Amino acid sequence: MKNVVLVTWIGGGNYGTSLQSFALHKKLSDLGYKTSIVIPFFPIKHNLKSFIFSALTMFGLSKDKLKQMLRGDTRNVKQQKLDKFENRYYDKKIICFPFLLHFLNKSTDVYVTGSDQIWNTVYRFDPFYxxxxxxxxxxxxxxxxxxxxxxxxxxxxxxxxxxxxFSKIGVREETAVKAISKILNRNDVCQVLDPTFLLTKNEWIALSEDAEIEFPIPENYIFCYFIGNNPWYVQQVENVKRVTGIQHIVQVCLYGVDCVELPDATNIYWDAGPIEFIRLIKDSSFVCTDSFHATAVSINLEQNFVEFMRFKDSDKSSQNSRIYDVLNHYGLSSRIYNNEKSDWALPIDYSLITQKLDSDREKSVNFLINAIEK
Incomplete structure (x- = not known):
């Protein structure tokens, strides 16, 4: 049994980040590898502030938890659910000092890094990832x-x-294939599925059965999850309500970020953990999101959804390429919100999409196995 150590972000309140790391950890374990995930608790920047935060994190006091304590909020249900999720589904290797990586190397057969935006060097360039x-x-x-x-x-x-x-490089976006192939002058860089797609619809549904939702959910509702806080989302959601005829909204907010103030009949669910997030998408009648992973989960669960674009394409830091890639790949470009049309509201025929996803999943799993074994 090979020791495989996963190097990625695990979440910290971002649902997509939590779900992608969970999915890759689970798939590697299901494939028979002794899988763990390394958590670095040493500072990237060598200054007093960074060392203080790293020391506090070693004792379980993250920045978010410290903020909660300063606000007098000692019982954050969302954080408790996240902690429970991570403790149950991850085998963590906590690294408090850089020199301990030497010992981690000695016990590791293969490092697997990915997914999420760990190589987004505009956001942050961290050589560790x-x-x-x-x-x-x-x-x-x-x-x-x-x-x-x-x-x-x-x-x-x-x-x-x-x-x-790197011996093998599989990336999530087609644009990344081109960029990395060019910079390395290699022709073996390939596109593979986001880890959330490695798990089947039934596996996600099984996970969602453990959801603990503290209030009654409407029978028909629009599920809203936005990472951006763009004011035009309000009008767009109003239009989605009008076109679909669905009046109830259940909204989940990114941890530590103010929610977009949506119209009346909105249930803002502050306490959703990763499992509740999956359950709410599964049970919804329609999904509105600007999140890559909420989109990926919607596709995997065969839900109707509409994509709001968080960035302008002209923005240098735009992350739209990953959204375009996944929608184009599955023939879902029409799901991008458009004021002039409403074809984004039509029911999605998932028959061919599911076949393509099954084929992609098989290829991606084979890539993962071959990359580790050969």
Missing amino acids: FLDFAANVKRVAYASSMGIKDFPEEHKPKVQKLLSC
């Missing part, structure tokens, strides 16, 4: 995401050096 510490241990990228079309010029030399050490 490019496995700069891995020494002679085999390095594999599975669905690692840039989130952007290309690396900034100032980071390219370092990125090229780090990525050249």
Whole structure:
């Protein structure tokens, strides 16, 4: 049994991040690997503030928990659900000091890094997620995401050096295939599924059965989840209500971020954990989102949805490419919200999409196995 260590973000309140790390951890375990996930609790920046926060984190006092304590909020249900989820489904390896990575290397057969936007160097360039510490241990990228079309010029030399050490590279977006193939001058970089797609619809439904929702859910409702806080979402949701005829809304908000103030008949559910998030998408009549992972889960659960675009395509930090990639791949480009049309509201015929997803899932699992074994 090979020891596979997963290097990725685990969430911290972002539902998509939690679900992608969970899905990859579970799939690797189901494939028979002894799987764990490394959690670095040492500072990236070498200053007093970073060291203080790292020391506090070692004792379970994250930034979010400290903020809760300062506000007098000592019982945050959402955080409790997240802690319970992580403790139940992850085998964590906590690294408090950089020198301990040397010992982790000795006990690791393969490092697998991905997914989410761990390689988005506009957001943050952290060599740790490019496995700069891995020494002679085999390095594999599975669905690692840039989130952007290309690396900034100032980071390219370092990125090229780090990525050249990977034996296999699978990325989430087609745009990332092009960018990384060019920077490495390699033709073996390939596109693979986001980890949330590695689990089947039935596996996600089974997980959702453990949801603990503290209030009655309407029989028919629009599920809303937005990472951006764009004021135009309000009018767009109003139009979705008008076109679909569904009046009730259940809204889940990103942890630590103010919710978009949506119209009346909105139930804002502050206490949803990752499992409740899945359950609410599954039971909804329609989904409105600007989130990649809420979109991916909607597709996997065969739900009707509409995509709100969080960025303008002209923005240098735009992350729209990952949304375009997944929608184009499954023939769902019409699900992007458009004021002039309403074809985004039509029921989705998932028969061919599901067949394509099943085929993609098989190819992606094979990539993962071959990358680890060969």
